[in-house]
Amino acid sequence: MKFTIFQETRRGARQYNQDRMCYSYSRDALLMVVADGMGGHLHGEVAAQITVELLAELFQRKARPTIQNPHQFLSDAFNKCHDAILNYASNHNLLETPRTTVVAAIVQDGVLYWAHVGDSRLYLIRAGRMLARTKDHSKVQQMVDTGKITEEEAEHHPEKNKIYNCLGSMFPPDVEIGGKVPLLDADAVLLCTDGLWGGVQQKELEELLSSYPALYALPQLLDRAEARGGIHGDNLTGVAVNWHEEDDFPSTAALSTRKLLDGEVTTRLNALDADKTLKESRDVSESDIEAAIAEIQNAIKKYSK
Numbered sequence: 001m002k003f004t005i006f007q008e009t010r011r012g013a014r015q016y017n018q019d020r021m022c023y024s025y026s027r028d029a030l031l032m033v034v035a036d037g038m039g040g041h042l043h044g045e046v047a048a049q050i051t052v053e054l055l056a057e058l059f060q061r062k063a064r065p066t067i068q069n070p071h072q073f074l075s076d077a078f079n080k081c082h083d084a085i086l087n088y089a090s091n092h093n094l095l096e097t098p099r100t101t102v103v104a105a106i107v108q109d110g111v112l113y114w115a116h117v118g119d120s121r122l123y124l125i126r127a128g129r130m131l132a133r134t135k136d137h138s139k140v141q142q143m144v145d146t147g148k149i150t151e152e153e154a155e156h157h158p159e160k161n162k163i164y165n166c167l168g169s170m171f172p173p174d175v176e177i178g179g180k181v182p183l184l185d186a187d188a189v190l191l192c193t194d195g196l197w198g199g200v201q202q203k204e205l206e207e208l209l210s211s212y213p214a215l216y217a218l219p220q221l222l223d224r225a226e227a228r229g230g231i232h233g234d235n236l237t238g239v240a241v242n243w244h245e246e247d248d249f250p251s252t253a254a255l256s257t258r259k260l261l262d263g264e265v266t267t268r269l270n271a272l273d274a275d276k277t278l279k280e281s282r283d284v285s286e287s288d289i290e291a292a293i294a295e296i297q298n299a300i301k302k303y304s305k
Helices: 044-063 071-092 139-147 151-155 201-209 213-232 273-280 286-303
Strands: 001-012 017-026 029-038 099-108 111-117 121-126 127-133 176-181 188-192 237-244 264-267
Touching: 001 017, 001 029, 001 213, 017 044, 017 237, 029 044, 029 188, 029 237, 044 071, 044 099, 044 286, 071 099, 071 111, 071 176, 071 286, 099 121, 099 188, 099 273, 127 176, 127 201, 139 151, 139 213, 188 201, 188 213, 201 213, 213 237, 273 286
Parallel strands: none
Antiparallel strands: 001 237, 017 029, 017 264, 029 099, 099 111, 111 176, 121 127, 121 188, 188 237
């Protein structure tokens, strides 16, 4: 496999960042994940952190060097993340369980698979046009589907971020399985939270992701969304990848997995960072964060088997 990949997250105007992201790859498979946590006093980011770390851990265990059934893997993994979040809430006697959206994708044998819960999105861009996009699990999307409002009206609807499906709720998640799409050279894939997609137009996504490499296009999209969000801006996060035909793309920024050994996996994720989080939020103590990190590791060990 050969691809160019870039990920970035920003706090926006919020007190702290509850978004999480990661990518992980073996010699023959690539995993990308974005999660948007919900819940106060550290819990939202813990739910999102459990989700990305557990998915990465499960991928590392199963990608030897490919995932046997990518769609089934994603569905099973999402449900394990849901159970791990509920277990965390139970251990802490929380009145309200922390929740998170999640969108994840796997690429192997040149084919893109994806699944999602909530309103974090995946976009597949080919030749300057959107070939595929996940459909939000939200009240406003239901209104679009039933013809009550148009897609254009949905973009500015005051309730567009109210979702009915997530990990960590009292109901099991309804995991929506995406397509099985063979990728072509120069295809671009973006996974992102609503803080990003809500601040840019589809045309901008299409133009930037098809005209520039991910490591340039994604920061440009984040800049625009963050500026438009202003003092009310949400956290915003994205993982973007450009797909290349093997040996057809000479850029030093491109990653080739050819030299990886069977069973070798590389992972990049944003961890729950005590120093950074303390600077972002005065109502979270260092002991809170250390306890949360320990709980996350316990959840990973328990549910990654």
